[in-house]
Amino acid sequence: MRAARATLASATAVALAVIATGCTEKSDAKAGDDHLISVTATDDKCEVDKKEFPAGHIELAVENKGSKVTEVYILFPDDRIVTERENIGPGTKQNVTAEVKAGSYQIACKPGMKGDGIRQQVKATGGGESAKRDPKLDAAVAAYRKYAQEQADETLPLAKKFADAVKAGDIAAAKAAYAPSRIGWERTEPVAESFGDIDPKVDLREDGLEEGQDLEKDWTGWHRLERSLWQDGKLTDRDKELADLLIKDLEAWQDKVNEAEITPTSMANGAKELLDEVATGKVTGEEERYSHTDLVDFKANVEGAEESYNLLKPVAEKNDPELVKELDQQFAALNTLLDKYRKDKNSYDFTSYDKVGKDERKELSDGVNALAEPLSKLAAAVVK
Amino acid sequence: MGDKAEVPSRRSVLGWGGAGLALGAAAAGGTVAALGDDGDGTTPVAESGAAVPFHGKHQAGIATAVQDRLHFAAFDVKTKDRAELIELLKEWTEAAALMTQGHPVGQGAYGGIVEAPPDDTGEALGLKPSRLTLTVGFGPSLFDGRFGLEGKRPKALVDLPKFPGDNLDPARSGGDLCVQACADDPQVAVHAIRNLARIGFGKVAIRWSQLGFGKTSSTTPDAQTPRNMMGFKDGTRNIAGTDTENLRKHVWVSEKDGPDWMAGGSYLVARRIRMNIETWDRTSLKEQEDIFGRTKGEGAPFGKKREHDEPNLKAMPEVAHVRLAHPDTNGGAMMLRRGYSFTDGTDGLGRLDAGLFFLAYQRDVRDSFIPVQLNLARRDVLNEYIQHVGSAVFAVPPGVRTDSDWWGKALFSEGA
Numbered sequence: 001m002r003a004a005r006a007t008l009a010s011a012t013a014v015a016l017a018v019i020a021t022g023c024t025e026k027s028d029a030k031a032g033d034d035h036l037i038s039v040t041a042t043d044d045k046c047e048v049d050k051k052e053f054p055a056g057h058i059e060l061a062v063e064n065k066g067s068k069v070t071e072v073y074i075l076f077p078d079d080r081i082v083t084e085r086e087n088i089g090p091g092t093k094q095n096v097t098a099e100v101k102a103g104s105y106q107i108a109c110k111p112g113m114k115g116d117g118i119r120q121q122v123k124a125t126g127g128g129e130s131a132k133r134d135p136k137l138d139a140a141v142a143a144y145r146k147y148a149q150e151q152a153d154e155t156l157p158l159a160k161k162f163a164d165a166v167k168a169g170d171i172a173a174a175k176a177a178y179a180p181s182r183i184g185w186e187r188t189e190p191v192a193e194s195f196g197d198i199d200p201k202v203d204l205r206e207d208g209l210e211e212g213q214d215l216e217k218d219w220t221g222w223h224r225l226e227r228s229l230w231q232d233g234k235l236t237d238r239d240k241e242l243a244d245l246l247i248k249d250l251e252a253w254q255d256k257v258n259e260a261e262i263t264p265t266s267m268a269n270g271a272k273e274l275l276d277e278v279a280t281g282k283v284t285g286e287e288e289r290y291s292h293t294d295l296v297d298f299k300a301n302v303e304g305a306e307e308s309y310n311l312l313k314p315v316a317e318k319n320d321p322e323l324v325k326e327l328d329q330q331f332a333a334l335n336t337l338l339d340k341y342r343k344d345k346n347s348y349d350f351t352s353y354d355k356v357g358k359d360e361r362k363e364l365s366d367g368v369n370a371l372a373e374p375l376s377k378l379a380a381a382v383v384k
Numbered sequence: 385m386g387d388k389a390e391v392p393s394r395r396s397v398l399g400w401g402g403a404g405l406a407l408g409a410a411a412a413g414g415t416v417a418a419l420g421d422d423g424d425g426t427t428p429v430a431e432s433g434a435a436v437p438f439h440g441k442h443q444a445g446i447a448t449a450v451q452d453r454l455h456f457a458a459f460d461v462k463t464k465d466r467a468e469l470i471e472l473l474k475e476w477t478e479a480a481a482l483m484t485q486g487h488p489v490g491q492g493a494y495g496g497i498v499e500a501p502p503d504d505t506g507e508a509l510g511l512k513p514s515r516l517t518l519t520v521g522f523g524p525s526l527f528d529g530r531f532g533l534e535g536k537r538p539k540a541l542v543d544l545p546k547f548p549g550d551n552l553d554p555a556r557s558g559g560d561l562c563v564q565a566c567a568d569d570p571q572v573a574v575h576a577i578r579n580l581a582r583i584g585f586g587k588v589a590i591r592w593s594q595l596g597f598g599k600t601s602s603t604t605p606d607a608q609t610p611r612n613m614m615g616f617k618d619g620t621r622n623i624a625g626t627d628t629e630n631l632r633k634h635v636w637v638s639e640k641d642g643p644d645w646m647a648g649g650s651y652l653v654a655r656r657i658r659m660n661i662e663t664w665d666r667t668s669l670k671e672q673e674d675i676f677g678r679t680k681g682e683g684a685p686f687g688k689k690r691e692h693d694e695p696n697l698k699a700m701p702e703v704a705h706v707r708l709a710h711p712d713t714n715g716g717a718m719m720l721r722r723g724y725s726f727t728d729g730t731d732g733l734g735r736l737d738a739g740l741f742f743l744a745y746q747r748d749v750r751d752s753f754i755p756v757q758l759n760l761a762r763r764d765v766l767n768e769y770i771q772h773v774g775s776a777v778f779a780v781p782p783g784v785r786t787d788s789d790w791w792g793k794a795l796f797s798e799g800a
Contacts, residue, residue: 085470265499330586358555362589370586380500 003213035059037122039107041088042066046109048119048375055126061095064088071110072310073117074098078141081258102126107307113151137382138263140311142341144267145258147307148188152254155184159250163243166225169235178229179293180348182222186297189277189305191260192253192271201249206289220245223290230290267314267376268379271305287352295341295350302338305375306331312382320381323374330371337367433512433568438484440783441648442636444719445517445566446783447625447747449604453570454596454724455577455755456654456741458523458559459588466531467737470796472587476520476563476580477790483576489583505582507575514569518576520791521562521652521778533695536795538646540637541779544653547761549771551557556656556774559591564652564743566722570597589741592774594638594656596724596741603720607681609691613659613738614769616676619682620691623720634718635745637782645794650745653719656726656774659739663771675765677704705766708759717752719744739770749777 035058043216044065062072067090074082074096082105083098087287102124107118163182165173185192185203193199200208202221209219220242228239281287282298309316309327341351356364436444479489492504527537563580567573574595580762591780600612601619609617623630632638639647664672669680677700678685685695685706700707712719722745727738746752761767781792 268499326586365461368591369589370462373582373585376501380497383499384497 018190033059036061037107039063039072039109040065041070041072041109041111043068043111045117046072046107046120048120048122052123052125055100055124057097059097060085060107061093063090063093064090066090066111068111070112071113071117072096073106073108073110074100075106075108076102076120077135077138078262079145080141080260080262085114095213100124106336123377124307134315135317137312140315141262141265141267143260143311145260147311148191148262149257149262151184151188151304152250153255155290156247156250156254158184159247162225163247166229167240168245169240171229171233171235171310172233174225174235174300175229175291175347178222178226178291179288179296181222182297183300183348185253186277186300187274187307188367189259189301189304190266190273191257191262193251194260195253195256198249198253198256202246202253205289207345208316214299216292221249222246226288226290264315264382265379267308268382271308271373271378272375274301274305275368275375278370279365281373281377283361283368285356285361288353292353292355293350294353295356296348298351299338299348302331302334302371309375313377315380319384323377323381326374327371327378330374334371336368337364407744433514434505435485435513436515436517438481438518438789439743439785439789441785442650442783443517443519443780444484444783445519445564446515446635446650446722447603447631448515449607449625450495450533450535450568450602450722451517452568452572452597452599453566453573454599454741454743455565455570455573455593456743457563457565457577457581458591459561459563459581460558460591461526461530461588463587466532466796468579468587469531470792471506472584473520473792473796474790475583477784478581479583480518480520480576480791481784481787483508483579484513484518486511486514486516486632489579503751505575505578506727507578508572510612511569511572514523514567514572514621516565516572516576518580519564519566519652520778521780522792522795523559523561523776523778525558525732526560529734533795534643536643537780538637538643540641540646540750541777542749542754544749544775544777545655547757547772549559549761549767551771551773553773556592556594558776562652562654562776562778570595588602594654594726594741595728595775596726598725600723600725601721603722606693611729612740613661614664614672614676616655616672616680617691618723619721620678620683621695623718630718632643632721634747635720638749641747646781648746650720650780651749651779652778653742653744653746653749654774654776654778655742655772656741657742658726658771658773660769660771661738667769674701675705675769677701677706701765703753703763703765705760705764708764709756714752714756714759717756719752719756745780773774 013063034054035061037053037058039060039062040047041064060072060074062085064070069090070088071084072088073084076082082100085094085096088094105122105124107120107122133283158177158181162174162177165177189199189203203223204219204221205223206215206219206227208213213219216238224242225239225246228235268378275384278298282294282301285292285294287297288294310330313324320375327335337352339345340378342349407612436446436448455498463469465474482489488504488506488509493502493504493506493509496502507558522541524537524543527533527541552649564575565573565576567576577593581588589663599610601622603622603625604626605622609620612618625631625636635650637646637649637651641647667675674678677695682689683691685693687696687699688694695706695710697707697710697712707713721743723742725737725738725739726741744753747788781795783793
């Protein structure tokens with residue numbers, strides 16, 4: 001969606017927060033070493049032999065004494081992953097290493113590789129302890145991280161349905177599956193954009209191509225297929241390749257979501273950025289210039305922004321109750337306005353944007369400005 | 385151009401001699417003097433860069449010596465909550481008081497909390513106040529009952545009638561509120577509107593706005609009279625900013641005019657007048673001068689030598705613009721004109737999208753703009769070269785007197 005422009009967010013946030021590397025190799029750490037933590041995983045327990053250790057290089061010696069295949073994670077308080085190891089079979093041992101700064105962490109075992117896991121609070125001690133964290137904000141970030149992952153997880157089957165229709169040459173089915181396949185992406189786009197390489201592969205618009213780039217060879221993703229479906233009215237062999245490529249790229253996104261650097265500030269700014277997307281791309285009808293499904297993206301952007309906002313609200317409410325009042329009112333107003341363009345409030349079957357007149361677009365634009373202006377103040381209200 | 389039948393052909397004016405005014409409307413016998421804003425606060429004229437006092441009996445930006453640049457914005461009120469509208473007018477007043485004195489709004493453009501966007505947008509940092517004035521007005525639609533103001537609408541705030549030849553674009557017309565930003569530096573004027581619009585998001589939304597350059601009327605008759613896009617001097621006989629007598633008679637609403645909240649205010653008519661620049665430029669000098677009733681070089685009325693010589697209307701063609709707009713042709717009607725030229729690039733047909741953004745202040749629209757414009761719209765030969773494409777009328781309340789006063793306070797408080 002961001003077309004060709006590199007954003008500040010993607011430039012900085014590519015720095016994946018993971019400071020650690022998983023490693024199954026035998027390590028040099030010796031028993032009794034402060035830095036070696038034994039983790040005994042069973043089907044209902046996750047025992048660690050020490051809950052405090054010096055910051056720096058650490059190593060988890062994991063033994064799975066249970067009957068299920070398990071996973072072990074080191075997590076930041078906001079659920080961001082420091083490192084992880086999957087597929088630790090019953091009766092096997094694996095070692096996982098990481099580089100950790102002073103601060104609080106959790107070690108989680110996930111018997112059956114499902115759910116939130118069984119967790120232990122641990123602490124890395126030493127100098128340079130990070131600033132005191134607000135547990136409410138950690139909870140907000142953790143919940144948002146879960147939301148972002150869910151959006152990616154829910155998108156894949158919808159995208160596959162779209163890709164399958166393209167591959168089957170079924171234009172009508174592909175058109176019907178197009179917009180729904182984008183909703184999860186649009187809701188969490190700032191997260192996806194933080195991995196600088198994925199967004200241009202899946203969401204580049206025609207105007208984002210550079211001089212000399214080839215329309216057939218260099219343009220991939222949803223909007224290339226959108227053009228084939230609505231503008232060209234035919235699906236080529238290349239389109240079928242592109243459908244597979246789209247799934248491959250979206251799977252990379254799905255895998256990476258849990259690595260995204262998410263902070264309360266980036267959540268607040270991400271909410272604002274979603275409204276920026278609406279203001280610059282959707283209200284103008286540029287985003288979905290062939291399919292005119294802009295209002296579906298519009299709604300998804302607003303939903304994603306509202307999710308971030310709702311999660312940050314408990315903190316923002318304390319620091320700036322006036323702002324929260326204003327945001328509640330403006331989110332409600334914009335959602336009410338959007339509802340005018342769909343018959344069923346539970347469906348994403350919105351009016352085609354080419355049927356939305358100039359005055360109506362102005363009204364939508366005014367609604368976006370009314371929400372985006374106070375939303376730009378959310379980050380400050382969260383860090384205050 | 386509407387009633388073609390009533391518009392004489394250009395040919396009919398050839399061969400006449402005459403004298404007159406300029407595009408727009410009436411003006412007359414103002415005294416030539418220095419500058420001021422109604423005598424109770426002088427406005428430095430030549431000193432470009434100075435600040436014009438914000439507080440006063442009348443709003444600045446009316447009798448104030450006309451600045452070089454304009455950004456005019458009309459707003460729709462989006463909130464349905466009267467208290468929110470009042471809050472906005474207070475915030476706007478506060479911001480206007482700061483900006484007109486050359487200060488940024490709120491906590492400034494930098495130095496605040498880094499996670500928040502700065503309060504001020506910053507592009508006027510380091511620029512002089514540039515005689516910025518901000519003048520607010522209330523449109524007829526504000527009194528439609530949304531805010532309990534239906535009983536407060538001044539009788540003089542009428543909806544303008546349709547004039548022959550009008551081709552008004554609703555997207556460039558009307559508005560619940562307006563703000564006229566005038567400054568000698570265009571960036572200062574644009575900064576002011578941009579920041580007021582930003583403060584207003586959620587409560588108001590810009591309906592339309594217009595940039596103007598090259599003032600087309602001056603309120604400083606001793607200075608060189610500016611020219612409009614047709615190349616003619618415009619506003620030779622405008623009401624001077626120091627002409628207290630004519631300001632009192634023709635511009636300021638008096639206490640006995642009513643309603644009380646308008647005493648010291650004025651009524652503003654804004655018209656976007658598109659000029660057919662290319663066809664005008666192909667018109668002979670003689671015909672151009674006949675159309676106006678003044679010479680192009682000196683600006684002298686027909687039959688006279690100097691620009692400021694008293695015009696002899698009978699020396700002009702009957703349908704010359706200046707003659708038709710003259711107070712003597714309109715029962716003495718006068719307005720204070722403050723228009724600007726505009727050029728919004730070109731239209732899709734390769735023609736300049738240019739003309740006059742006409743702004744005129746008057747005591748009662750019914751006695752001045754309406755009769756004068758009816759006269760012009762029916763008969764003016766200039767109509768062949770112009771078209772009115774945008775229109776709005778506003779009640780401009782009196783000035784903000786003190787720090788605790790705000791734009792519209794009397795309107796919203798009175799009898800509440």
